[in-house]
Amino acid sequence: MAKAFDPSLNAGLANDISLEIDLSSTEGEKVWLDKGFTILVGLSALASVAVLFWMSVVVAQQAWPAIQKYGAQFLWSMDWDIGQLLFGALPFIYGTIVTSMIALLIAVPVGIAVALMTSENLLPEWVKSPLAFTVELIAAIPSVIIGLWGIFVFTPVFEPVAMWLYQTFDWLIFFSTPPLGQSVLVAGIILAIMVLPTMAAISREVLLAIPAPLRSASMALGATRWETIFRVMLPTGASGILGAAVLALGRALGETMAVTMVIGNSLQISPSLLDPGTTIAANIALQFPEALDPLHIGALMYLALILFVLTLVVNVAAVFIVQFVSSKGIGG
Amino acid sequence: MTAYNYDANRDEADLLDSAEDIDLEVPLPLVRRFFDRGMTVLAIVLAIAAIIPLFSVLKEIIQRGLSGLSIHVFTSLPAAVGEANVISGFGNAIQGTMVMVSIASLVSIPLGILTAIFLAEFGQAGWLTRSIRFILTVLSGVPSIVVGVFAYALIVLNTIAGYRGFSALAGSVALMVIMLPIVALSTEEALKLVPVPQRLGSSALGGNRFDTTFRIVLPSALAGITTGCLLAVSRAAGETAPLIFTALFSQDWMTSIMDPVASLPVLIYNYASSPFAEQNAMAWTASLVLLVLVLVTNILSRIATRKRAGR
Known part of the structure; x- marks a missing residue:
């Protein structure tokens, strides 16, 4: 019932009606104007769409010399020697995946906590709205500024924590090397801060869309708030929250500047998260301005292509999950 | 809230009277209550942690950036590398x-x-x-x-x-x-x-x-x-x-x-x-x-x- 006042529902309805009626004029002096206009918007839409395909073609074309030379071996080769023109992507792929995983590990629980705090009736409205707004605002900060903050504020503050992790948990392989300041862990945490708004905002929408009777019924059966959250709310919203996490993953994989500035950029593969590392995006950002040899450019293009395909797959999956959820309408 | 003592010999009026003294708020088992309170505290702590970076970024930028702000930053070119205390801008x-x-x-x-x-x-x-x-x-x-x-x-x-x-x-x-x-x-x-x-x-x-x-x-x-x-x-x-x-x-x-x-x-x-x-x-x-x-x-x-x- 209350849904009738939802503007998005009205918009959907409106759209359906407009489809059935063709408003184009069929006679009069201005038929040509309408036809021309129709063609113009059609061409614009096609041009916008063409950009994505054009991008794929151009990047693949530029990467082609490197693909021919190094083939699939590029993916698991560890060399990166510009002088000898030996290139391999493994350290970059490894760093990209590890930093993104750390980011998700932090951003998913924190994002869900923020979504719960801003959708449940635990806090008064004058706290909830500003909280949701503030978290969303993080997304508006340019990533280079987060990187600057990461270098001069977060890294020094985190240093004692990293030291403590090393001294206390050095038997754990993740914390087995002495911290040097910039590290994969720092980059992962910075990434978590950057993808948190995506995670929190979408999870909040999902939780708010769950019909109220579901939670009332659970409370009426004697469940406490958190029993209701864990047994009713989160399972009902699970697919939407998964979509949010996949979308956040897509952002984390491609994030460049903040990571480049704090990860330390070292071409090693170390299981220790306190060691510096590198990512695909960071390497492209660092080496492209100075790349001169066509094969070096080709190898960087190959890296870009890998990142492109990786994020494409993740983003397409996220779109499908979110569409599946919205078409299902969450619990009717 | 006096404790309710069962007494078989009391008559009905007595029962009605003492009913007001019964604590109707049956306490939850301790585990469930602690879980509920604990999760609330945890979620609030995480939500606060989520907004700390934003405020830290804003604070540091205002603190460290404001002192360098002058009309020159908008009108001048960057000074050569290593030249301090000269008019410089972007x-x-x-x-x-x-x-x-x-x-x-x-x-x-x-x-x-x-x-x-x-x-x-x-x-x-x-x-x-x-x-x-x-x-x-x-x-x-x-x-x-x-x-x-x-x-x-x-x-x-x-x-x-x-x-x-x-x-x-x-x-x-x-x-x-x-x-x-x-x-x-x-x-x-x-x-x-x-x-x-x-x-x-x-x-x-x-x-x-x-x-x-x-x-x-x-x-x-x-x-x-x-x-x-x-x-x-x-x-x-x-x-x-x-x-x-x-x-x-x-x-x-x-x-x-x-x-x-x-x-x-x-x-x-x-x-x-x-x-x-x-x-x-x-x-x-x-x-x-x-x-x-x-x-x-x-x-x-x-x-x-x-x-x-x-x-």
Whole structure:
């Protein structure tokens, strides 16, 4: 019932009606104007769409010399020697995946906590709205500024924590090397801060869309708030929250500047998260301005292509999950 | 709250009397209560932790950036490396950012709005509209660094107007690609909010498609469209990754769009990793300027959207 006042529902309805009626004029002096206009918007839409395909073609074309030379071996080769023109992507792929995983590990629980705090009736409205707004605002900060903050504020503050992790948990392989300041862990945490708004905002929408009777019924059966959250709310919203996490993953994989500035950029593969590392995006950002040899450019293009395909797959999956959820309408 | 002692010999009136003394609030088992309270505390702590970075960023930028702020930062060129205590600024970076964002807007805003008109007004809800919307969504998710690589291959590696190399044009092309899906998707949302009867009314009065769109639908949706464009502009103004190897950087004022050009984000990036303290300080001041630019645009457009949606 209350849904009738939802503007998005009205918009959907409106759209359906407009489809059935063709408003184009069929006679009069201005038929040509309408036809021309129709063609113009059609061409614009096609041009916008063409950009994505054009991008794929151009990047693949530029990467082609490197693909021919190094083939699939590029993916698991560890060399990166510009002088000898030996290139391999493994350290970059490894760093990209590890930093993104750390980011998700932090951003998913924190994002869900923020979504719960801003959708449940635990806090008064004058706290909830500003909280949701503030978290969303993080997304508006340019990533280079987060990187600057990461270098001069977060890294020094985190240093004692990293030291403590090393001294206390050095038997754990993740914390087995002495911290040097910039590290994969720092980059992962910075990434978590950057993808948190995506995670929190979408999870909040999902939780708010769950019909109220579901939670009332659970409370009426004697469940406490958190029993209701864990047994009713989160399972009902699970697919939407998964979509949010996949979308956040897509952002984390491609994030460049903040990571480049704090990860330390070292071409090693170390299981220790306190060691510096590198990512695909960071390497492209660092080496492209100075790349001169066509094969070096080709190898960087190959890296870009890998990142492109990786994020494409993740983003397409996220779109499908979110569409599946919205078409299902969450619990009717 | 006296304890209720069972006494078989009491009569009914007694029972009714003492019923008021019974504690009806049956306490939850300790485990359940602790779980509930504990999770609430945990969630509140996590939510507070989530907003600490934002406030820390704002505090540090104001603290470290404000002292360097003067009229000179807007009007002067960066001082040579290692020269402290001289008049220094980043006027050329502000100029470069403005020029590139403007060129990008000139193409992406009209193209994005026309695309949105196709989606919202002409789309026959069929596979075509759905796939265009899908592709635009995917395009908006392409990492900005890949967009930079695209612009690099397209402009930097090719000879255009007798010049081959890093240029403001290449940077503009990259920003254009980043802005396009944001403008198109948000404009479509705005157009969808215009009620259908308005279109029918226009049509009934003899308005054709062109008149209906430009005289009725677009004016009604203007606030929403402006919001989308402002969001796109604020996003483009803060982008760094696609600019570092397309527009590169320059110590000088921009004279031609075929030359490398400075921009605020790239300046912050370069100066952040500089070993010179005065350049680090300049990076903070530049961040303050960029952040004010981006946040003001962003917050203004968000407030406009909220009012429009009536929330």
